[in-house]
Amino acid sequence: AQSVAQPEDQVNVAEGNPLTVKCTYSVSGNPYLFWYVQYPNRGLQFLLKYITGDNLVKGSYGFEAEFNKSQTSFHLKKPSALVSDSALYFCAVRDVARQLTFGSGTQLTVLP
Amino acid sequence: KAGVTQTPRYLIKTRGQQVTLSCSPISGHRSVSWYQQTPGQGLQFLFEYFSETQRNKGNFPGRFSGRQFSNSRSEMNVSTLELGDSALYLCASSLGLDSYEQYFGPGTRLTVT
Numbered sequence: 001a002q003s004v005a006q007p008e009d010q011v012n013v014a015e016g017n018p019l020t021v022k023c024t025y026s027v028s029g030n031p032y033l034f035w036y037v038q039y040p041n042r043g044l045q046f047l048l049k050y051i052t053g054d055n056l057v058k059g060s061y062g063f064e065a066e067f068n069k070s071q072t073s074f075h076l077k078k079p080s081a082l083v084s085d086s087a088l089y090f091c092a093v094r095d096v097a098r099q100l101t102f103g104s105g106t107q108l109t110v111l112p
Numbered sequence: 113k114a115g116v117t118q119t120p121r122y123l124i125k126t127r128g129q130q131v132t133l134s135c136s137p138i139s140g141h142r143s144v145s146w147y148q149q150t151p152g153q154g155l156q157f158l159f160e161y162f163s164e165t166q167r168n169k170g171n172f173p174g175r176f177s178g179r180q181f182s183n184s185r186s187e188m189n190v191s192t193l194e195l196g197d198s199a200l201y202l203c204a205s206s207l208g209l210d211s212y213e214q215y216f217g218p219g220t221r222l223t224v225t
Contacts (some may be wrong), residue, residue, distance in 0.1 A: 032212060043116070043202055043216035044155075051212060090155065095170055098209060100145075102155035 002027040002095050006103035013081050016112050021076040021106045023091030024030055032094040037087045044090065050074060061085070081095045081110045094110075114139065116205050123134035124223045130191040132167040133220045137184050137205030143167075144186040145214060157158060157203075161186050162209050188223075198224045 003026045013019045025031055032051055036044040048059025055067045065076045074091060093104040125131050138158040145168075146158040157170035161180035172203045184205075190197055200221050204214035215222050 034212075036216075041218070042216045043118075044204075046213050046215065049212055094212070098160065099157050099168055099170065100147075100214065101157070104154050 002093050003099055004091050004093050004103035004108050006089075006091055008106050008107045009014075009104070010109070012109045012111060015083055016080050019076075019078050019081040019085070019108065019110070021089050021108060023074045023076065023103060024048075024072050025074060026043070026072065027079065027093050029096065031072075031074075033058065033065075034092040034094070034100070035063070035069065035074075035076050036090045036092060037104075038090065039087045042059045047076070051087045082109075083110045083112050086110045116203055116215055118201075118203050118217040118220050119194075120220060122223075126225055127193055127195060129193050130189060131191045131222060132187055133191060133201055133222070135188075135203030135205075135217060137138045137186070138215055140207065141205035141215070142184050142208050143206045144159075144180055144184065145204045145206075146186070146188050147202040147204065148172075149202055150198070151221070155202075160190065161187065167209065170186045177188060188206050193224045195224050198222060199219065 006022045034049045035047040038044050048057050049056050050067045058064045086109050089106050092100045119134045143162045145160040149155045160168040164180045175191045180186045200219040202219045204216045206214045
């Protein structure tokens with residue numbers, strides 16, 4: 001069975017500093033990986049996906065993610081954090097049946 | 113283009129009752145998936161519908177059911193509500209079965225008392 005782990009429940013970073021939100025996955029076959037963000041009282045917003053190709057994937061709002069097959073990781077990154085980036089971030093993997101399995105989420109707080 | 117809409121946004125029900133939640137996908141999207149989000153279990157997949165047929169189902173009891181109409185709108189029903197069914201229910205739409213990106217609605221917050 002596939003699984004996703006987000007080892008950090010909470011990440012704090014100062015505004016203007018780079019941020020990283022970690023994600024590792026376990027799946028048989030080729031991984032289809034996603035990052036979503038959730039703001040309070042809102043649904044999930046799609047940030048980016050990795051299906052195949054370049055290991056560095058660029059997404060919305062200046063976010064990018066690095067796919068590392070040997071480490072089975074798909075960490076979310078942004079060079080310079082904004083206070084408005086504060087939200088709950090979910091990593092997800094899709095299996096051959098198209099079912100999304102989500103990680104437990106990481107609360108990102110960007111401090112002014 | 114309008115996003116995914118879910119109604120109602122908030123709902124309070126009593127144990128033993130049943131509830132129906134509605135989801136209207138983005139225009140042109142034919143696939144609708146439902147998820148349950150709780151603090152304890154996180155985000156869990158309920159089911160997926162495409163062309164009025166359930167294509168995929170998560171590990172939930174039979175009290176949870178759904179359907180999709182010819183206009184791609186979808187409803188999910190929970191019968192004999194339990195306290196543990198209190199959750200945010202999210203609907204997501206995508207163009208079709210081979211689409212990788214899902215677009216989520218704002219969710220319906222169900223509270224069971």
